[in-house]
């Protein structure tokens with residue numbers, strides 16, 4: 001079984017979530033869908049919290065959160081203590097993993113087209129954390145925010 005990816009959205013990110021789930025399964029990932037189940041209007045913090053909690057309790061998992069802009073998902077997940085990065089291009093996705101060890105990729109369905117979103121997803125999943133000086137800096141995030 002491949003790596004597990006936990007995914008969630010709100011109504012604004014629901015369609016891209018569906019595309020991501022199908023693609024992730026084709027790529028061999030195990031996907032845990034935290035909802036929603038349809039396009040009815042809903043509140044992004046509820047789904048951000050579900051994904052952030054699952055990623056927080058299992059180091060082997062990565063998360064994906066999609067709303068209209070990606071902003072609300074990013075704010076909520078980071079407030080919950082999980083490093084989440086809003087990415088609008090592949091370079092940001094690469095750096096979010098390599099330098100920041102981001103555990104959750106955030107995207108805006110109303111911002112990023114499907115083709116680019118899939119390229120961002122691929123880059124995020126295929127890039128490893130660089131460790132070393134980057135680990136020291138990540139540790140300092142916790143230190144300075146206590």
Ligand code: RB5
Pocket residue numbers: 010011012013044067068069070071072073
């Ligand atoms: C919903 O209309 C929209 O506010 C939400 O999807 C997201 O963009 C919030 O950050």
